[in-house]
Amino acid sequence: MAEIAVEATEVPAQLPRVRVAVLGAGKMGGILLQAFLKQNLFAPDNIHATVGHAEKAQALSIQWGVDVSTDNLAAASKADLILLGVKPFQVPDLLAEIRPALSKDKTIISIAASVKTRSIEETSGVDLAVIRAMPNTPSMLGAGAAALCRGRFVSAAQMELAERIFETVGRTVTVDEKHMDAVTGLSGSGPAYIYIIIEALAEAGVKVGLPRDIATQLAAQTAFGAAKMVLETGYHPALLKDAVTTPAGCTIDGILELEEGGLRVTLIKAVMRATERAKQLAAG
Numbered sequence: 384m385a386e387i388a389v390e391a392t393e394v395p396a397q398l399p400r401v402r403v404a405v406l407g408a409g410k411m412g413g414i415l416l417q418a419f420l421k422q423n424l425f426a427p428d429n430i431h432a433t434v435g436h437a438e439k440a441q442a443l444s445i446q447w448g449v450d451v452s453t454d455n456l457a458a459a460s461k462a463d464l465i466l467l468g469v470k471p472f473q474v475p476d477l478l479a480e481i482r483p484a485l486s487k488d489k490t491i492i493s494i495a496a497s498v499k500t501r502s503i504e505e506t507s508g509v510d511l512a513v514i515r516a517m518p519n520t521p522s523m524l525g526a527g528a529a530a531l532c533r534g535r536f537v538s539a540a541q542m543e544l545a546e547r548i549f550e551t552v553g554r555t556v557t558v559d560e561k562h563m564d565a566v567t568g569l570s571g572s573g574p575a576y577i578y579i580i581i582e583a584l585a586e587a588g589v590k591v592g593l594p595r596d597i598a599t600q601l602a603a604q605t606a607f608g609a610a611k612m613v614l615e616t617g618y619h620p621a622l623l624k625d626a627v628t629t630p631a632g633c634t635i636d637g638i639l640e641l642e643e644g645g646l647r648v649t650l651i652k653a654v655m656r657a658t659e660r661a662k663q664l665a666a667g
């Protein structure tokens with residue numbers, strides 16, 4: 384994915400002494416790593432990342448200006464904080480590889496969908512501090528949504544560090560682990576649903592005669608503005624919808640079509656299906 388300028392609302396003080404390993408710096412791990420760099424959260428010399436392929440590691444190392452290799456054990460050995468960014472089914476093998484580097488004083492943050500903190504604790508063989516996080520791709524622009532949950536051996540200070548890290552890339556909530564698959568189905572996968580809605584609205588704009596670029600801008604800004612209204616006013620979305628819906632006006636006609644087309648039920652079912660799938664991912 385192309386590098387995009389991150390607009391930080393507030394630049395946090397660097398965590399200069401924290402050494403970080405991002406193991407599996409792919410789409411999501413890479414987005415987080417780049418956002419941390421842009422936000423000046425960690426010193427670049429203290430970041431060590433890995434990917435699966437050596438040629439990719441070399442290219443990313445040049446692009447990001449941090450050490451990127453394929454050596455997970457070396458990267459984990461140098462880190463206080465280890466972020467697991469590989470696919471869920473790859474987590475057990477990765478843990479086996481870095482096991483000699485794991486100790487009680489390190490913090491693991493796993494962004495892998497479906498993989499339970501207990502399974503990471505048990506595979507590690509030590510009373511390891513494991514935090515599970517489910518971020519999403521708008522973290523790239525500091526507009527992410529992330530949920531965190533804690534494993535059995537996480538201290539308050541370790542949890543605070545994780546919250547601080549994810550707050551630099553967006554809105555962060557803490558939930559019980561039993562909710563993590565639901566978070567995956569809602570906000571982890573959610574950007575894809577919203578892109579489809581924006582794309583469809585833009586197509587609709589084209590259908591009613593707008594140039595595509597204007598239609599896309601209007602659709603995206605409308606989604607952004609509506610989301611901002613919900614978050615910043617604290618009003619129920621239904622109340623905000625009612626404020627747009629003049630009696631016998633145009634909006635109610637549009638809403639009628641949405642209800643007839645089953646948009647509401649379709650979105651609910653999409654999140655339910657994604658949540659169900661999230662429960663299975665760790666098994667491969």
Ligand SMILES: NC(=O)c1ccc[n+]([C@@H]2O[C@H](COP(=O)([O-])OP(=O)(O)OC[C@H]3O[C@@H](n4cnc5c(N)ncnc54)[C@H](OP(=O)(O)O)[C@@H]3O)[C@@H](O)[C@H]2O)c1
Binds near residue numbers: 469519571
């Ligand atoms: N994408 C999202 O929106 C999103 C959101 C929340 C959470 N997640 C979670 O993030 C994780 C990664 O998903 P993704 O979409 O970012 O996938 P991805 O782009 O395929 O990233 C996986 C990364 O892992 C690397 N990798 C593979 N084997 C490795 C190994 N043995 N050692 C070190 N690195 C290795 C891959 O490197 P190569 O490319 O060189 O093979 C790649 O960089 C998943 O667990 C997913 O549940 C993703």
